[in-house]
Amino acid sequence: MKQLLIATKNANKLSEIKTLLGNDVQVESLLDYPNFAEIAETGTTFAENARLKAQSAIDFLQIPTLADDSGLSVDYLHGQPGVRSARYAGDHDDAANNAKLLAELGGVPLEKRTAHFSTxxxxxxxxxDQEIVVTGKLEGLISLVPQGHDGFGYDSLFxxxxxxxxxxxxSLADKNKISHRGSALRQFVEEYNK
Incomplete structure (x- = not known):
């Protein structure tokens, strides 16, 4: 695996993926292509959105591409925010998304705040002409208040x-050992190396 495009403009996600891939891979992202248009995530599943991102990048650049779509699903909220996790209260506005989630769960006791991250x-x-599709999941609870200062998205609530x-x-290293994205990426590397 010499060259790999990560189909994201999310610097935090890119950092996680680069750390997990190590130094054996030459990684680029959509941040390296400022003229690349935003990809409309119109899919109804994480798989559909990931495929849309990967195919859009392939159509533009014609290089091997890895794309992911991830989100938080809260059981009490019937799986919401799900595929709309990054746009739950505003387009990629972590603070607004977290505030909305806490408001939606107001008064709900911790034991009923079961949730999972999926990617x-x-x-x-x-x-x-190769395609690899992998998934990862991490189970947890939505805390009553934000805790911690590392990570991004819903990390301070999960x-x-x-x-x-x-x-x-x-730490990023400890998070990557258990995270949904870490699990999926380890599966990807295993499948790729078969």
């Missing part, structure tokens, strides 16, 4: 009971 990654290689911490209280 689907789609890899497309136009040169080999409490991992086995660790007694939110994702925002973990």
């Amino acid at each position: 689907t990654m789609v890899y497309l290689d136009p040169l080999k 409490y991992v009971p086995t660790l007694h911490k939110t994702l925002a209280e973990l």
